[in-house]
Amino acid sequence: MKSVNIGGVTIPGNVALSPMAGVSHVFFRGICREQGASYAPTELVSARSIRYNGLGKSMQYLRIDPEKEGITAIQLFGADPDDFTAAIEKIMEDPLLSKVDIIDINMGCPVPKVVKTGAGSALINEPSKAASIVTACKKALEGLPKKVPVTVKTRIGFNAGDSGRPDLAKALADAGCDMLCVHGRTRPQMYSGLCDRKAIRLMKEAIKGYDIPFFANGDVTDGESALSLIRETGADGIMIGRAARGNPWIFAEVNACLEGREIPPEPSEQERKQMLIREIEGRCRYCDEDIAVREFRSVMPFYVKGIKGAAKLKVRLCSALTVNEIKEILEL
Ligand SMILES: Cc1cc2nc3c(=O)[nH]c(=O)nc-3n(C[C@H](O)[C@H](O)[C@H](O)COP(=O)(O)O)c2cc1C
DSSP states (O other), X not given: OOOEEETTEEESOSEEEOOOTTTOOHHHHHHHHHXXXXXXXXXXXXXXXXXXXXSGGGHHHHOOOHHHHSSEEEEEEOSOHHHHHHHHHHHHHSTTGGGOOEEEEEEOOOOHHHHTTTOGGGGGGOHHHHHHHHHHHHHHTTTOSSOOOEXXXXXXESSTTOOOOHHHHHHHHHTTOSEEEEEEEETTTTTOSOOOHHHHXXXXXXXXXXXXXXXXXXXXXSHXXXXXXXXXXXXXXXXXXXXXXXXXXXXXXXXXXXXXXXXXXXXXXXXXXXHHHHHXXXXXXXXXXXXXXXXXTTTHHHHHTTSTTHHHHHHHHTTOOSHHHHHHHTTO
């Protein structure tokens, strides 16, 4: 695997799990690493909430497991540089969270609730504000015993029809951003339509003169699409989102393809069902079973996709209340 240096932190490969709310649970991130993901940031967590409410409520999303995950990264969102400063201070005071290797800033979230506060993809339209957030994070991380780089994940534009924001990429790099990841869709596209690889490339080329890695993101579903995304954008690495839900094996497949090795066989139906159980049992270690099962409802359908009788299984799984019930439904 091709390792990537992110601001002094070496990640062991160039295929990462893209952060996903409700999906990127700490236990799942560990599973993805086993399958070859180079690293996997947490889902987005509000810097403002950490600032004013402390780590408590956010801990379920912030939790990292350096032993299982290898390189760890926490993704924060917000609009006010002071919120990031305060949030990072609190993170770095915590015995577990202070072990984090990378702080990632979300500048791509298209959800109106986030955008209307000036956070997420709203920052695409405000390159100087976006840069000031990077500067604040870098400053808050100065003087620690270890260097913690700051990365940004964003999109190719805020408005429909935007085809890349090289000005944003440059502003972020000038502010000291240690890695940039760009999803090839605009904010109004959410997750629909095709990824614009030319627009991703434009942003990659904008920071050519800076010695920072660039990741591309969007629509990778297998080895071939990973290979072509890297080729067409010139990216140093990729992040895989939706296709990894219920399918952590995708990392082994993509790594094999990128390295020109034979693609490993697809997991059997039994292996898929067993991995589903492994993930829910793992999630149950972190909260009450009923909560874990309820949260897992959005993920379970992906594990049984393609399995005989999947439609009926999905309906039944989504009304299950306990792990034992899930096992019965899956006949395990
Ligand atoms: C359910 C879901 C939750 C997501 N949550 C986040 C998030 O917390 N932070 C983030 O940067 N992107 C988030 N994304 C965007 C993905 O990380 C990724 O950029 C997007 O899905 C495109 O990549 P893909 O085509 O490989 O899925 C989310 C996407 C989905 C589908």
